[in-house]
Amino acid sequence: MEDVKKIQPNMLKGIVSVPPSKSVAHRAIIAASLSGGECTIENVAVSKDIEATIECMRALGAKCSVNTKSMTVSVTKKKTYKVKNMITLDCGESGSTLRFLMPIALGKGVPVKFVGHGRLMQRPQTPYLNIFREKGIKYELGTDYIIIDGSLKSGSYGLPGNVSSQFITGLLFALPIIDGDSEIIVSGELESKGYVDLTIDMLSKFGIEIENYKYKLFKIKGGQKYKGCNELKIEADYSQAAFFLVADAIGCNVECLNLNPNSLQGDREILDIIKNTGARIVKGPNGGIMAKKTAVMHGITVDAKNIPDLVPIVAVLCSFCSGESRIINAGRLRHKESDRLRSTATELGRLGVGIVEERDGLKIIGRDLVEGNVCSSWNDHRIAMALSIAACRAEGCIEITGAEKAVTKSYPDFYKVYDRLAGNETY
């Protein structure tokens, strides 16, 4: 039986300890697994995507022990590691896991089979496939798997800037540890730049140096070694905080704790986006941050080039701003867990929002309250969470099909937290 989350309109109220960043955690687990030493990674939330990365690194020879209670992952590289048969890596529905690990998995001397679920294998892989063809790496592509066989050599790698930055991250992890120098040449403007910053920052914590020439060219010295990094603490996730900060901006009263004001996460931009509507960002009584709704909140134009994951929740924010809002440069949203331009427009449309899906963006006319209705999560965590926030300011009950399962991809505790905040605990 499919899960259906029923939400009665209710203004959320309380404190949220913002969960750790999924993007930073993927990178920490991979880098620690590639290093020789033992690394304890603190503040890791084991969502489905993170679990996939841990399992894949284990299959590639890392020893990872997970303590969900203390939220720590301890990683050591196994001393002897020889494989004779094909390695299978199940990436779940995680684009990051698949694209980060493909270059790393090359050169094991055996074919590696990557398995994907949901929409994962329908998401673009062409930039890597072009490289594989050019560099003589064999591959076989099925509807839910790809088998790759060959080794990565140093040299020049061309990648488009407007498909996914995850291809660049994958090569940045793998190229430094092979013999010989390499370069990545980006054609067109790189989108999702902040995610490449997160990669380069994590690599530097493990002693790996990358030269970044304005996101157009990356120079990578070969023969580098991932040095030990004994301890790492994953910072809070701005992409997840965005749901509660937008809840505030539409009238809720939630304080988000633990956000790093100097974070490199591109989705920190949610603070400026909220301010641009006329809402305020303030310090909360417990040292966290909150947004405050104001009477003058108006439509905005948001360039989504570098902040794709914010789009569904920013569309909810715009749904409650007066006048017209536009989300532009968001064509890549069509290649996420759902076609997020279609899913956002369809579902907010079902709630009575005047929303138009454009080729690479959304046009939204705000209203005071949305309508109650039954809608779908499209098996997409960010759609489920965004609709749940819209439900706070609805005229009636909103039911979201497939929501509980969808959120396990990045934020398994989302509804536990949401229901607590909806219970109006004393604040």
Ligand SMILES: O=C(O)C1=C[C@@H](OP(=O)(O)O)[C@@H](O)[C@H](O)C1
């Ligand atoms: O590197 C990362 O951690 C991510 C990069 C982004 O993908 P694109 O580069 O494909 O936009 C983002 O959407 C994804 O959720 C996480």
Ligand SMILES: C=C(OP(=O)(O)O)C(=O)O
């Ligand atoms: C697109 C996302 O993740 P990934 O690409 O890793 O599947 C996401 O978390 O919204």
